[in-house]
Amino acid sequence: MNAFYNLVSGPLVWVAFAVFIGGSVWKMTSLLSEARKKDNHIFEYWSWGHAILSYIHWLLPFGSENSKQQPVMSLVTFLFHLGIILVPVFTMGHIVLLEEGALGWSWPTLPDQVADIAAWVVVGGCCYFAWRRLTLEQVRYVTSPADFGILIMVAAPFVTGLMAYHGWGDNLLMTSLHMFSGEIMLVAIPFTRLSHMLTFWVIRGYTASEFGAVRHVRDW
Amino acid sequence: MSEAEAKKKIDIDNIQDAGLDQGVAKLTPEHIEKVINQVMDAETGARMKMYVDTCVHCGLCSEACHWYQSYDRQPRFSPVGKVKQTIWKIVHQKGKLTPQEVRELAVVAYTECNLCRRCQQYCPFGIEIAYMIAMVRRICHKLGVTPQYMQDTCHSHSATLNQMWVKEDEWTDSLQWQEDEARDEFPDLRIPVGKEGAEIMYSVIAPEPKFRTQLIYQAASIFHESGADWTMPETRGWDNSNMAMFSGDTELAGRIVKEHFESAMRLKVKRIVMGECGHAYRAVYDVGNRWNAWKMFPIPVIHSVQFFYELITSGKIKCAEKYPEKVSFNDPCNISRGMGLHDMGRHVTEVFCDELIEMHPNREHNLCCCAGGGVINCGPPWKNKRILGNSAKADQLKRVVDLGVTTIVAPCHNCHGGLDDIIHHYGLPLKLKFLGDIIYAHMEKTRAVE
Numbered sequence: 310m311n312a313f314y315n316l317v318s319g320p321l322v323w324v325a326f327a328v329f330i331g332g333s334v335w336k337m338t339s340l341l342s343e344a345r346k347k348d349n350h351i352f353e354y355w356s357w358g359h360a361i362l363s364y365i366h367w368l369l370p371f372g373s374e375n376s377k378q379q380p381v382m383s384l385v386t387f388l389f390h391l392g393i394i395l396v397p398v399f400t401m402g403h404i405v406l407l408e409e410g411a412l413g414w415s416w417p418t419l420p421d422q423v424a425d426i427a428a429w430v431v432v433g434g435c436c437y438f439a440w441r442r443l444t445l446e447q448v449r450y451v452t453s454p455a456d457f458g459i460l461i462m463v464a465a466p467f468v469t470g471l472m473a474y475h476g477w478g479d480n481l482l483m484t485s486l487h488m489f490s491g492e493i494m495l496v497a498i499p500f501t502r503l504s505h506m507l508t509f510w511v512i513r514g515y516t517a518s519e520f521g522a523v524r525h526v527r528d529w
Numbered sequence: 530m531s532e533a534e535a536k537k538k539i540d541i542d543n544i545q546d547a548g549l550d551q552g553v554a555k556l557t558p559e560h561i562e563k564v565i566n567q568v569m570d571a572e573t574g575a576r577m578k579m580y581v582d583t584c585v586h587c588g589l590c591s592e593a594c595h596w597y598q599s600y601d602r603q604p605r606f607s608p609v610g611k612v613k614q615t616i617w618k619i620v621h622q623k624g625k626l627t628p629q630e631v632r633e634l635a636v637v638a639y640t641e642c643n644l645c646r647r648c649q650q651y652c653p654f655g656i657e658i659a660y661m662i663a664m665v666r667r668i669c670h671k672l673g674v675t676p677q678y679m680q681d682t683c684h685s686h687s688a689t690l691n692q693m694w695v696k697e698d699e700w701t702d703s704l705q706w707q708e709d710e711a712r713d714e715f716p717d718l719r720i721p722v723g724k725e726g727a728e729i730m731y732s733v734i735a736p737e738p739k740f741r742t743q744l745i746y747q748a749a750s751i752f753h754e755s756g757a758d759w760t761m762p763e764t765r766g767w768d769n770s771n772m773a774m775f776s777g778d779t780e781l782a783g784r785i786v787k788e789h790f791e792s793a794m795r796l797k798v799k800r801i802v803m804g805e806c807g808h809a810y811r812a813v814y815d816v817g818n819r820w821n822a823w824k825m826f827p828i829p830v831i832h833s834v835q836f837f838y839e840l841i842t843s844g845k846i847k848c849a850e851k852y853p854e855k856v857s858f859n860d861p862c863n864i865s866r867g868m869g870l871h872d873m874g875r876h877v878t879e880v881f882c883d884e885l886i887e888m889h890p891n892r893e894h895n896l897c898c899c900a901g902g903g904v905i906n907c908g909p910p911w912k913n914k915r916i917l918g919n920s921a922k923a924d925q926l927k928r929v930v931d932l933g934v935t936t937i938v939a940p941c942h943n944c945h946g947g948l949d950d951i952i953h954h955y956g957l958p959l960k961l962k963f964l965g966d967i968i969y970a971h972m973e974k975t976r977a978v979e
Contacts, residue, residue, distance in 0.1 A: 340575045347574030353824060367653055374894055375589060375651040382589070386653075441588075447597070448588035450604030451613050456586055508583045509654055515576075516655030523815075525869030526893040528650055 310481055317488040318406075325492035332499030337507055344511075351515045359521030359528075360514030366529035367513060373529035382441075389434030392427040396467065397491070400424045402474075425474065428467045435464040459502055465490035541914045546907070548677030549635050556628040556672060565624035568668045577664065580656045581620055584609065590658065593651035595896045596641055598921035606918075608648035608658045611637050615665045635674045638665040640911045641918070644775070644902035645862040650894065659902075663777070670777030678908025682772040685735075687781055690788050691768035693735035701763055703738040707746045711753075714977050718753045720745070723763035723796065730793045731761050733804040734770035734942055741942075747969035748804065751837075754976060755845035759802070766792025769803050771812035775903025779820055786817020793828050800829040802836045805963050807863030807941035808901055815867065832864055834940050837964055838873040841880050849973040852882040854936050856962075857929040859888070859948065860895035861941030869893070874964070878938050881967045888929045896922050898939075900947025916954045919947065923955040936960045938967065 344351050366372035370383040377383075397403060399419040408415040419427070439460055442452045469487035472478050497503055520528035569577070591597050591607035604610045615634050618626065626634070644659040652658070669675060675683075682692040689695065695703075701722060708720040721727060731752070737744050752759045761767060766788040773781035790813075793801050803810055810832050818826060831839075840846045858871075858878050865871040871892040879885050890896060899919035904911070926937065926948070937952075937959050939945055945961055952959050 340579060343578075344575035348576040350819065351576065363655070367655075373650075373653075374890075375593070375653075378592065379589065445588060447591040447602065447604040447607045447610065448586070450607070451586040451588060451609050453586075502582065502585050505583045505585060505654065508579045512579055512583060513655045516649060516657065520650075524867055526866055528655060 310485065314481060314485045314488075317485050317492065321489070321492050325495045329495040329498055332496070333504075333507055336499040336504060337511075340508070341511070351511070354518050354523055355515065356518040356522035357514075359517040360510075362521070363513055363517030363528055364510070366527075385434050385437050388430045389437075392431040392434070392467075393463070395419060396424055396427050396431065396470070400470075421474075425471070428471050428474075431467045432464055432471065435460050435467075456502075459497075462490070462494055462497055462501075463503070466494055539913050539917070541917070544636075544640075544910050544914065546676050546910045548675050548680050549632055552635075552672065552674035553628045553632045556631060556674070558625065558627065561626050561628065561631055561672060562624040564671050565619055565626065565668055568664070568671060569619065569624065572667065573664060577616075577661065580661060581616060583654055584612070584656055587653070589653060590648040590651045590656075593648040595643075595645075595647075595899055595921040596918045598896075599899075599918050606641060608642075608652075611642055612658055612661055616661045619665075619668070631669065631672055631674055634665050635669040635676070638662050638669060639676050639679065639775075640904060640907050640914065642902060643862070643897045643899055643904050645897035646866055647862070647894070647897065650866070666775065666777035667779065668777070675776050676907040676911070678910075679772055679776050679903055679906045682906055683776045683778055683781060686771070686773055686785055690765040690785060691735040692770050692772050693739040693768075695735055695738055695768075697764075700738055700767060703742055704745065704761060707742055707749060711746045711749055715750060715753050715974070716978055717976060718749060720749050721760040724760035726797050727758050727760040728799045729757055729759040730796055730798040730801045731759050731804070732767055732769040732789060732792075732801055732809075733761075734806045734809055735768045736770075736942060737804060744804065744963065744965060747965045748833075750969050750974075751840070751846060751965065751972070754972060754974060755840045757845075760796060760798065762792040762796060764792055764795070766790075766795075769801075769809040769813060770806065771809060771817065772903060772906055774812045774816045775808070775906065779816075782812065783817055783820035786813055787821050789813065789817075790821075790827050798828070800831065803830060803832050805833045805940040805942065805965060807861035807867065808903075808943055811863040811867050832868070832870060832940075834864060834870045834874045834877065834964065837877045837968060841877060846968065847973045848881050848971055850971055852936070852967050852971055854882075855884045855886055855932070855934045856882045856936040856938050857886050857888045857926075857934045858891070859898070859937050859939040859941075859944055860891055860893070861939065861944045862895065862897050862901055864941065865895055866893040871895075874938075874940055877964055877968070881964075881971050882936075882938070886929055886932050886934050888925050888934075890925075896925060898922060898941075898944040898947030900950070901941075901943040905943060905946045912950065915947075916950050919951055920955070922948070923951045923957065926951070926957050926959060927955070930957055930959065934959070936962055938962050938964060940964045 370387040371377050401418045404415045404418050441448050466487055469483050469490055473483040473487050498506060517528050520526050590609050594608050596606040600606045614637050642662045646659045648658050649655055685692050685694045704720045704722055711718045769789050771782050771785050813830050858875055860871050899915055904915055939948055940963060948961055
């Protein structure tokens with residue numbers, strides 16, 4: 310067990326970050342250079358003003374028409390994504406590790422209780438999304454096992470993190486699994502649908518530009 | 530079972546279409562794979578990849594679609610459901626589709642999506658599903674599997690550069706006929722044909738000389754009353770409609786738009802004013818000009834709604850007596866969601882009509898008439914399916930009927946086709962008007978004889 314812990318808390322962390330960062334850079338540069346060759350209109354019609362307005366409307370709950378029509382989904386999605394960003398980046402345990410280990414510097418942390426709640430929100434969000442996939446006809450129709458796989462992949466680091474934090478189960482095992490599942494998720498971001506974290510900005514911005522700058526209408 | 534439910538029991542899954550059936554009969558698996566991969570590799574790129582890879586299958590686009598709303602929220606009619614049946618299948622099977630599967634692609638792409646882009650406004654990522662569906666049509670076109678009626682109009686475009694097989698002498702005959710008719714009312718009225726150096730070239734869609742010739746009379750009256758310096762081309766290029774854009778024949782679509790602009794250049798006009806058609810406007814500003822490598826119009830182009838707005842705000846035409854009935858304004862996708870002309874359209878309507886009552890949703894969030902995107906051009910075999918696929922719009926119209934509305938103003942030919950069908954089918958007590966209808970009938974006619 311110690312060997313597994315040493316692996317996931319040592320070399321695999323570096324591998325995961327390297328693949329995540331390298332993979333993300335590769336993904337976006339290859340997509341954008343292909344777009345430059347074959348979809349140059351994305352650049353030609355790009356309008357930062359409209360893109361930024363659109364980002365704001367679509368990232369904040371109830372900013373868009375559809376968000377208003379789907380209040381539960383809007384709130385859950387908003388809180389879920391907030392949690393996904395806040396918990397890994399601002400949790401005490403993570404920052405201590407980074408300060409003592411790789412980086413040697415730190416930044417403010419979330420109070421433990423807030424981080425705890427945020428992690429529960431993420432897990433709850435995953436459950437909600439799974440429930441939607443299973444019960445709403447229009448979602449079930451376009452759902453494949455891979456969609457559940459991604460939900461599990463996202464939920465795993467949060468579930469194991471909560472278990473480690475609350476002392477449920479073997480602590481060393483949970484901590485090791487927490488690190489391992491977090492690393493899997495990081496690595497998966499550039500190569501799965503989780504890449505929407507990267508591509509959102511391009512697609513949303515391009516659509517906003519066509520709607521706003523070319524067609525003179527709102528896209529929200 | 531209610532009457533409406535009974536009517537929905539028509540078999541919408543086994544509709545015969547000679548264009549599709551005969552096209553499919555000629556296909557081989559090798560040819561299908563080759564053509565699909567050729568289109569996907571050569572004509573799509575990062576944009577398609579991003580759309581396919583980013584979609585998280587959340588289903589949030591579903592409510593946007595009038596087909597989905599109208600067909601009891603069946604998931605196969607949701608926008609992402611249509612992508613699943615087409616692009617996902619193409620990607621997952623790497624182009625290895627059977628002829629029957631190609632037919633299914635064509636049915637979804639041509640007859641179950643109006644390319645209205647409302648779903649794009651509902652997708653959190655802003656994924657353009659209409660682009661993906663249009664690419665499926667492109668594949669079907671290259672495979673020779675296109676609805677017969679739509680293909681017939683494309684053949685007409687190809688042979689005559691207008692979609693209705695209107696011959697050159699018939700075109701000028703129609704204009705002279707309308708000029709003759711109008712001179713009873715306006716003795717000095719001319720429909721200037723091929724006049725070089727005029728300020729405006731007026732272009733129409735081919736169904737105007739073919740079926741709705743009075744619209745040319747009306748437009749001529751408005752031009753005449755406003756004192757405009759205008760002309761219409763005597764050569765090809767007078768038709769601004771573009772079914773090739775919808776069939777997936779982008780080469781022909783580009784050719785049509787090029788001829789339209791070139792006829793304006795030959796006439797040395799300053800700008801083009803287009804009649805009340807939505808899809809034609811989309812063809813010039815959004816599709817054809819890009820195909821011709823123009824970022825925007827090489828010659829300024831405005832839609833009738835913009836032109837009428839300009840005439841009214843500059844005082845060139847005035848309302849004599851308002852249209853006395855309650856009206857509602859139907860926003861055509863391609864000029865409202867497509868160009869933001871909804872407020873101008875309302876301004877013109879309010880100047881000429883007593884009372885405008887809004888239908889909802891409206892403006893850029895309007896529901897499609899279900900005729901656009903070439904769906905009505907798939908012809909009679911698909912008519913019932915299309916009408917039942919737009920009960921959502923009928924419900925919307927019923928709500929304004931309950932508020933006392935008797936007339937729908939729709940500045941788009943496709944909307945007229947689609948709304949006319951649902952008004953009849955669902956027995957709605959509504960009249961349909963173009964803006965030109967109302968302006969012509971209610972403007973001050975200072976140059977007319979009694």
